[in-house]
Amino acid sequence: MKLLTITIPCYNSAAYMEKCIESLLVGGEDVEIIIVNDGSKDRTAEIADSYAAKYPTIIRAIHKENGGHGSAVNTGVANAEGLYFKVVDSDDWVKESAYLEILKTLRELTGTNKSLDMFISNFVYEKEAEEKHRVMSYRLALPQNRLFTWDEVRHFLKGQYILMHSVIFRTKLLIECKLELPEHTFYVDNIYVFFPLPYVKNMYYLDVNFYRYYIGRADQSVNENIMISRIDQQIKVNKLMIDYMAENMSKISKNRKLYHYMLSYLDIITTVSSILMIRSNTEENLEKKRELWKYLKEKDKHIFNRLRYGILGNGMNLPGKGGRKISVEGYKIAQRLFKFN
Numbered sequence: 001m002k003l004l005t006i007t008i009p010c011y012n013s014a015a016y017m018e019k020c021i022e023s024l025l026v027g028g029e030d031v032e033i034i035i036v037n038d039g040s041k042d043r044t045a046e047i048a049d050s051y052a053a054k055y056p057t058i059i060r061a062i063h064k065e066n067g068g069h070g071s072a073v074n075t076g077v078a079n080a081e082g083l084y085f086k087v088v089d090s091d092d093w094v095k096e097s098a099y100l101e102i103l104k105t106l107r108e109l110t111g112t113n114k115s116l117d118m119f120i121s122n123f124v125y126e127k128e129a130e131e132k133h134r135v136m137s138y139r140l141a142l143p144q145n146r147l148f149t150w151d152e153v154r155h156f157l158k159g160q161y162i163l164m165h166s167v168i169f170r171t172k173l174l175i176e177c178k179l180e181l182p183e184h185t186f187y188v189d190n191i192y193v194f195f196p197l198p199y200v201k202n203m204y205y206l207d208v209n210f211y212r213y214y215i216g217r218a219d220q221s222v223n224e225n226i227m228i229s230r231i232d233q234q235i236k237v238n239k240l241m242i243d244y245m246a247e248n249m250s251k252i253s254k255n256r257k258l259y260h261y262m263l264s265y266l267d268i269i270t271t272v273s274s275i276l277m278i279r280s281n282t283e284e285n286l287e288k289k290r291e292l293w294k295y296l297k298e299k300d301k302h303i304f305n306r307l308r309y310g311i312l313g314n315g316m317n318l319p320g321k322g323g324r325k326i327s328v329e330g331y332k333i334a335q336r337l338f339k340f341n
Contacts (some may be wrong), residue, residue: 003106005171006086007076009036009069013090014043021051023093030103032082033059036075039066061144068190070181083110083328084119085171087164087192088233091214098208102168105206114147117173123165123211133208136160142205149201150257160267164189165211173199189236190269193231196239197262198251206306218259228280231273237293238273246300267307270296301306 006024009016017035024033031054035048048061062075073087086105088094102121109116120142141156142148173194177199181188227234245252245266253259273292277285297304 002082003030003103003110004084004086004168005032005080005082006088007035007036007073007080008088009038009072009076010040010048010090011038011043011066011069011072011162012040012042012044014040016048017044017047017090018172020088020090020093021059023096023099026053026096026099027103029057031058032080034076034079034149035059036072037061037063038068039064039093039309042319051177055298067183068185068188068246069193070185071183071190073181073192074183077179078327079173080169080171084116085174086187088211091115092126092165093212093214094210095208095212098210100141101208102206102210105204106168109204112147113185114202115170116147116202116204117170118196118203118274119168119207120162120166120203120205121168123163124209126212126214133297136163137209138162138166138189138205139207142203144207146207147202147204149203150255150261153261155204156264161261161268162193164178164192164245165213167193169196183235185236186233190237190265191240191244194262194265195244197258198248198299207330224276224279227283228276231276231280231285231288234273234276235288238269239295241269242296242303246303249300258329263303264307266303270307 004027006027008017008020008024011303021033021035024031035051037045037048045061045063048063052059052061062079063074064071067074076087077085090300098121102119106116106119122135122137125136128134138156138160141154141160143152173196177196179192179195181191189279201243245262252262270292274289277289293308296307
């Protein structure tokens with residue numbers, strides 16, 4: 001069995017996927033790399049097949065009809081043979097020294113009598129045209145260099161949360177929690193790191209800057225204008241997260257730290273949805289914002305009250321144009337601080 005499966009979802013990725021693949025090959029035979037060609041129309045399939053032919057014991061190429069990022073991740077999970085599972089997007093890459101240290105640590109952890117459910121490391125925003133890069137680390141929130149549980153998790157800062165770039169899951173855990181991401185939907189990476197959390201018992205944090213998250217292309221899905229144009233998909237993901245938390249509250253609320261972390265994560269996603277609709281400055285989207293909060297209230301009044309009257313939610317719901325202006329200014333400060341969009 002391979003130690004780690006890494007899935008690379010690819011759609012028209014020919015211009016940059018080789019940098020990603022080359023950075024992952026450093027892992028050698030401990031790693032299985034699954035390149036999922038999600039119905040690309042450029043040379044993605046040809047490049048994937050050439051790497052699979054050159055590295056037959058490491059790389060597999062899977063070709064499928066287009067189903068979106070979530071569908072490609074689902075395909076990776078369904079075909080994974082590694083003990084652990086990681087998603088690396090085709091326009092991102094990893095740092096060699098951190099990669100090797102993570103593999104060494106995973107090898108050591110497989111020899112213990114406790115199963116590791118979620119491995120966490122830092123990621124770096126590699127923003128185009130900026131010399132300085134923003135490192136997202138968790139050293140203040142998480143114990144280092146040992147297994148720990150939710151009870152030992154410390155306070156996460158507002159705006160700080162664990163992203164897909166940060167995590168490696170135990171493969172069987174993803175299967176046990178029946179994770180299946182929706183097809184033809186952007187922003188499902190939030191579901192990917194949200195739905196498995198109630199199944200996570202043991203975690204490990206290594207303070208290394210592993211994942212390099214490239215951001216800044218005009219056509220990138222996290223570009224603000226593109227996010228506004230796809231606001232219905234952001235709302236869809238937001239509602240699925242609301243549904244999941246409301247429907248699994250009995251399991252989630254058993255652990256106070258897990259509950260507060262998931263509530264904070266949902267708060268952030270709902271805030272992003274709200275701000276994007278405010279930023280669009282259209283009556284149609286402002287009505288969608290009102291409908292989202294109405295949906296939350298009807299789904300679970302307790303969660304609604306916690307988000308509506310919390311630090312972020314309260315700022316997103318100040319009345320009138322003046323209130324919306326204050327909300328947007330707060331969002332701009334967060335953008336500068338955390339380097340997203």
